[in-house]
Amino acid sequence: MNQSRRDILRMTSIIGIGLAGSLFGSFNVFGAEWMPKSFEAKSLEDALKEIGVDKYSISTDVSVVSAEIAENGAVVPVSISSVIPKTDYMAILVDKNPSPLSAAFNIPEGTEASITTRVKMGGTSKVYAVVKADGKWFVASKEIKVTLGGCGG
Amino acid sequence: MKLFITLIFTIFLIYSNTFAVAGNSSTDEIAKYRELLADGNPAELWEMRGEELWKKKIDPKSVSLEQCDLGKGPGIVKGAYVELPRYFNDVNKVMDLEQRLIYCRKNIQGLSHEQAVKIPYGSVGNPSDIEALVSYITAESKGMKMAVSTKHPLEKEAYEVGKRFFFYRAGSHDFSCATCHSADEKRIRLQELPNLLNKADAQKTYTTWPAYRLSQGEVRTMQHRLSDCLRQQRFPEPIYASETITALIMFLAKNAEGGIFDAPALKR
Amino acid sequence: MPSPMRIRAVLNGETVEVKVLIRHDMETGLRKDTTGKFVPSHFIQKLTIKYEDRMVLDSVMGISVSKDPFLSFKFKGGEKGGKLSVTWVDNIGDTRTDAAIVS
Numbered sequence: 001m002n003q004s005r006r007d008i009l010r011m012t013s014i015i016g017i018g019l020a021g022s023l024f025g026s027f028n029v030f031g032a033e034w035m036p037k038s039f040e041a042k043s044l045e046d047a048l049k050e051i052g053v054d055k056y057s058i059s060t061d062v063s064v065v066s067a068e069i070a071e072n073g074a075v076v077p078v079s080i081s082s083v084i085p086k087t088d089y090m091a092i093l094v095d096k097n098p099s100p101l102s103a104a105f106n107i108p109e110g111t112e113a114s115i116t117t118r119v120k121m122g123g124t125s126k127v128y129a130v131v132k133a134d135g136k137w138f139v140a141s142k143e144i145k146v147t148l149g150g151c152g153g
Numbered sequence: 154m155k156l157f158i159t160l161i162f163t164i165f166l167i168y169s170n171t172f173a174v175a176g177n178s179s180t181d182e183i184a185k186y187r188e189l190l191a192d193g194n195p196a197e198l199w200e201m202r203g204e205e206l207w208k209k210k211i212d213p214k215s216v217s218l219e220q221c222d223l224g225k226g227p228g229i230v231k232g233a234y235v236e237l238p239r240y241f242n243d244v245n246k247v248m249d250l251e252q253r254l255i256y257c258r259k260n261i262q263g264l265s266h267e268q269a270v271k272i273p274y275g276s277v278g279n280p281s282d283i284e285a286l287v288s289y290i291t292a293e294s295k296g297m298k299m300a301v302s303t304k305h306p307l308e309k310e311a312y313e314v315g316k317r318f319f320f321y322r323a324g325s326h327d328f329s330c331a332t333c334h335s336a337d338e339k340r341i342r343l344q345e346l347p348n349l350l351n352k353a354d355a356q357k358t359y360t361t362w363p364a365y366r367l368s369q370g371e372v373r374t375m376q377h378r379l380s381d382c383l384r385q386q387r388f389p390e391p392i393y394a395s396e397t398i399t400a401l402i403m404f405l406a407k408n409a410e411g412g413i414f415d416a417p418a419l420k421r
Numbered sequence: 422m423p424s425p426m427r428i429r430a431v432l433n434g435e436t437v438e439v440k441v442l443i444r445h446d447m448e449t450g451l452r453k454d455t456t457g458k459f460v461p462s463h464f465i466q467k468l469t470i471k472y473e474d475r476m477v478l479d480s481v482m483g484i485s486v487s488k489d490p491f492l493s494f495k496f497k498g499g500e501k502g503g504k505l506s507v508t509w510v511d512n513i514g515d516t517r518t519d520a521a522i523v524s
Contacts, residue, residue: 118190
């Protein structure tokens with residue numbers, strides 16, 4: 001049995017554990033699949049490939065907002081945004097992490113293509129925003145330095 | 154020739170100014186990092202759990218903490234923290250919040266001492282009820298002015314003992330609290346060290362504990378912060394909720410008088 | 422039983438701003454405990470947010486998301502009094518759903 005079949009079965013059994021059916025009613029329309037391969041990819045290029053990025057362009061209409069220094073790599077606030085029309089997918093990747101793909105978001109119509117969250121960074125690295133809009137891929141990045149600092153304030 | 158030199162100079166100025174504008178100092182970027190994290194403090198999750206625990210009836214007596222007197226009367230949580238540590242008539246001694254919580258958990262809820270002091274510092278898989286309760290209780294003092302009293306002789310004594318401890322050099326490195334915290338503008342690597350003898354610094358520091366510590370992934374109380382300081386000073390580990398720590402907290406809390414309490418906060 | 426989330430949904434003009442704080446260890450599986458053994462991975466894999474019956478955000482996450490995850494985003498078409506619900510599912514099958522009213 002291949003991995004995606006196992007995933008579907010696992011998802012089905014989770015749904016079976018007392019979740020209201022309607023919640024996952026729209027699952028198949030928009031449902032983001034947790035694909036092990038994209039999260040297990042060890043390099044940025046492999047992760048991009050697993051997400052389905054064939055080719056991309058660097059865009060100034062996509063932004064990664066964060067501080068340049070993170071006091072603690074365990075919690076790094078990052079905002080990714082896209083002003084490109086018809087943006088329907090955004091992902092955050094941390095280049096030097098053991099699992100570069102941090103999180104991915106399906107953006108339905110009506111939702112602003114701007115997400116703020118917190119990622120783990122193993123060390124100083126570039127953080128990428130990868131965006132899909134109207135079938136095309138766009139990328140922006142920012143380097144964030146990670147420091148352990150002193151004795152803790 | 155003069156025109157040429159002026160031109161070169163102008164270009165140089167523009168170039169160097171561009172760099173000056175673009176190159177933020179480390180402190181600025183760290184400030185930005187902290188600012189970006191201010192929105193959405195995981196400590197709120199601890200506050201929620203603490204409120205539940207305060208109201209929860211537990212064995213053996215099936216009683217909650219809602220009759221616990223934190224100094225302002227039984228069950229009054231609002232504003233209690235900014236007046237702690239304080240003298241308590243019923244025990245004839247000065248207690249800080251955690252000592253008082255232990256007392257209430259034993260005397261009102263019937264827990265044994267061992268149960269009452271269990272897991273003072275949480276970790277993954279072992280959440281601390283005390284840290285949650287402290288989060289809730291301190292949140293109920295947010296926005297209020299620090300107003301610890303030293304009127305009672307035992308309160309005054311606790312302050313003096315705390316002060317003495319602050320300057321007490323010991324341990325393998327001969328450190329005291331004062332070694333790191335008694336002068337302005339000091340830092341360890343990228344961490345600024347507050348001067349706890351300076352009123353503004355003392356206020357800013359004391360009013361931002363407890364805090365969700367990113368490096369620990371837990372809410373840590375002043376008790377933990379001090380215990381950790383002592384570890385870094387290479388002092389022996391203090392007994393949890395000891396008189397010495399209460400005295401030290403008394404010294405710091407009194408020095409922070411008038412400061413607006415702003416915790417639970419978020420820290421590295 | 423997983424702990425409750427903290428959800429805030431506020432209407433600002435035409436946009437609802439949502440902020441979610443989740444109590445979750447988000448263990449990577451790469452961390453060692455004090456005995457030297459690897460702490461097993463335990464992290465949220467899927468997060469779905471709905472406004473009434475409409476899906477407003479659908480996310481997959483891995484081990485690179487911070488402990489006690491925080492998420493903030495905005496959507497249009499929400500109204501005061503409307504129900505926002507957030508559901509997460511993690512890699513060991515734990516799940517939690519919480520709701521909040523748009524204010």
